[in-house]
Amino acid sequence: MKGNTVFKRSYNQCLRRLTAHDIGAALPSESDLAHTLDVSRTTVRAVLASLAEAGIVSLGTSGRALVRHPLEADYFPDMQTLSAGAAVERRFMEWILLGDFRAGQLLNAAELARQFGTSTTTIREYLAQFQHVGLLERRPNSAWLYKGVTPDFATEIYDVREMFELRATRSFIELPDDSPPWRELDAIEAEHRALLANIGEEYRRFPQLDERLHRVIHETSNNRFIIDFYDVISTLFHYTYRWNRSDEQQRNTVALMEHLDYIEALRSRDQRAIDARCRKHLRTARATLARSIEFGPFRSQPIPAGVST
Template sequence: MKGNTVFKRSYNQCLRQLAGHPIGAALPSESEFSQLLDVSRTTVRAVLASLAKAGIASGGVGGRVLQRHPLATDYFPDMQTLSAGAAVERRFMEWILQGDFRAGQLLNAAELARQFGTSTTTIREHLAQFQHFGLLERRPNSAWLYKGVTPDFAAEIYDVREMFELRATRNFIELANDSPPWRELDVIEAEHRALLANIDTEYQSFPQLDERLHRLIHETSGNRFIIDFYDIVSTFFHYTYRWNRSDEKQRNTIALLEHLDYIEALRSRDQRAIDARCRKHLRTARATLARSIAFGPFRVPSSPVGVSS
């Protein structure tokens, strides 16, 4: 299982690297891929074999070359690329944000461990982390009170997101023009324009594109706290948005246009312009979040509803 996770994570990472290469470009050697992906050559060979099978890369006179750019359907789902601990964390967050669980309900660590197929120790570690974020409160007898995603909680997580993303843009614009993140940004921008041209029928595919753009920016920070925090932010924002789909096409169209303005500012390397476009886009995201929260399950009952142990 672990090896399979490493392979899938490396495969996705490789696709992101290749997204910015021109068609017909030579691929790095096995040794170079091994260093780039920080995995063994055995894993690299498995990745390259899968690229060939998918028609993304093939052998040529001078070695392997890029045959086509990766599509969204070529990537493994995020859940399949996470470590066991990270997968539990993501599944727990998704479960909480699905809207079926109410603020004021009690959680039992042993029952959650059975539900998610993991150990009680692992569950308790992640519950403690969400306690730190203010989503949970420790109660006697191994119980945890779910406090709900309140407007105050959303405002706090938004403030940290803005601070981290603005910091990450400073690292991004210091990268060389031919670096992989800039090449990937080219591909992401092209996909934005393609989606905008077909927004009437394809608007529901925007969240994946949104995830790729913001994650690309955060990951260039090289700061593990910023990168790890974005996992929480991404899951939180995208699942919360699902609580209100009444204006989904309209808000996704606005976000696409703001993304293109944001990308244009990044290309200018003008930090004042970048800050202005970033803040404008995140203000829109904050307003969308507030509207979604108004539809969410936040009415706290007069007495907690227990979850059987």
């Protein structure tokens, strides 16, 4: 079981939720945990047993309770919690956005498949996602042109993101209070407050919370174009933000506070308040991306003369 990706991912998810609980607090039932983590009760039992073995929870006859808060060392490394497809995605994004890769360069699907240990078909399907948003352009002979993350690209992407997210909030607030997305929002809010209380040590955990909050909103749209779009931009932007880490703690703190304001507006079900706080947060995120692009100037250079687009 310890070598199982699903188990490790569920274990880490459970740890993140426990950070928002008080010491001695009772844990949710196996059924509730299985629903929250979207896994079987068998997996939940294995997670609970490992948490008890690590001294994080107690499993006494009187019930399950939190003994101590998780430490960074308690988590499995991120790469051990990824599916094969997600692992390829992670390696590709690190290679193209964190390496010395310039706008105008060509990618070859067959070479990428060999480099990342996967099939050419998998690579082509993955690259096609970025073709849809204009980051890549398909060329003959399995080649792809990387067009770069430029300020104009960021502006266009954020215009679409704002439109899609505002539409998704309308679906979200129509859901009943006891629906799974609202329960997930409760957990996300609690984790925001726990992270703020320990922001000096754990501020780099913010991207995971950011992705979860916006994803739970987008997915309630039940619109495959909105959901697919968010799959691409969440991956792209979280890697691009890493170009500039000079003020990472400060900007993550600001974003956490804006998230809490956004969540408060969602709870009010007041669409005008939701629109205002969503737009404010996305303006901040847009400015963060713009500053990050400045720290990766070689990625935003114009496509060299002689390279057609």
